[in-house]
Amino acid sequence: VLSARELTLINDGKIAREYLPGDVVYHQGDPANGIHCVESGLVGLRRLDAEGNSVLVRLAYAGDTIGYRALLAGEAQRLGAEALKPSTVCFIDQATVRGLLQTNPALGLRFLKRASKDLGDIEDKFVQSATLDIKARLAHLLLVLKERCATAGANGELILELPISRQDLAAMVGVRPETMSRTIRQLEDEGVAFFSGRKVRVPKLDTLIEQIDLDG
Amino acid sequence: VLSARELTLINDGKIAREYLPGDVVYHQGDPANGIHCVESGLVGLRRLDAEGNSVLVRLAYAGDTIGYRALLAGEAQRLGAEALKPSTVCFIDQATVRGLLQTNPALGLRFLKRASKDLGDIEDKFVQSATLDIKARLAHLLLVLKERCATAGANGELILELPISRQDLAAMVGVRPETMSRTIRQLEDEGVAFFSGRKVRVPKLDTLIEQIDLDG
DNA sequence: CGCCAGGTTGATTTCGCTCAAGCAATGTGG
């Protein structure tokens, strides 16, 4: 939605950086002095609480914009951003962002749509964590990851290449790593999904979907 | 942020309606063909799941705009809206909304800020439901309600007039009504807060705040 | 008066957390 002139404005103003897994893009609590764009790789947005528990709230893939919420709400970052894979992330200064938003209303609407989408997604996560049990939440997470990480599925089988560790899988579902282990085992015992390293084999997609409704 | 002409445009286009407690403003799953504005009263935004469990995600007070998320994201309503008190809610057609957003960029930015705020709030709720125990979540909820429902606080005491039933209190924290009862009892036994109907007396605000950090 | 919805209480069970140990893969230094 941007004009050529605006694009060059961004290109001049942006600062790209490389991050290795574990590197911090910004800390939770940092003031928002711009937005970040994931150009390649994968970035995790997580919240750490006082006791050191971490909740992985969202994953940002290539093309996603992160940190915009804090800037637009005029708050500090509530979530920290950390590279989960080797990534290139660029930074756009808040002055540039605000300037663009002033001059290009269509950009604002784009952001608005994006924020509305994110808002709906997190509402879902919230409701699910309140009503679904762990197995169902894990099944749902796998279905979401399927959209991004599905690899060759021979004869109806589904193969996923998970982008994150077990610990982070647990942090996304909001449980302890031990519990994640047990839940994975449970899915395997029931023949729903088979985990090997970061690969997951799902013989029948339907059985995975059933887990969500059949709650307990 | 609106011009006089725009205001009259809205006033011509809007349709106001009265709702009694329990009346549905719109159903979850409805297509979004406009936005609603709470002019007076109180509206609850809730999600019902297959088993009939209800989660009360947000409260909308006078002046709040609801249903905007679905319209802007181009989705169906993920949450249903239901009057919790006698309320006046007006409806603004999507054509009018889109028109205004096109012509008045500042309005879009307002929405953007609002969405960013909502997004942060629900992120908080999500993280809290994953890390805090029930007593802490209830304490937090009371602190939030304090901003809206605090009445005369004699000599350091705090008196709240809750706008919602116990059931809905439970639905906001994401627990069963029975558990809410017990948790309330617990707070009373500990001298933190005393419930009588919809009135809550908090002798010392500090002790309420402590409940949030002291987790278990 | 009887009915009914909302709320409280009790007994029991289930689920997920805690604490603790064991294991495999990787890395590091002697």
Next chain:
DNA sequence: CCACATTGCTTGAGCGAAATCAACCTGGCG
């Protein structure tokens, strides 16, 4: 090249918090 720490994951035993099931109040209200 091997002893050894480290890290990520799995497994087990026990516990505690919340759900469930069920009974029983309580206050309107026809």
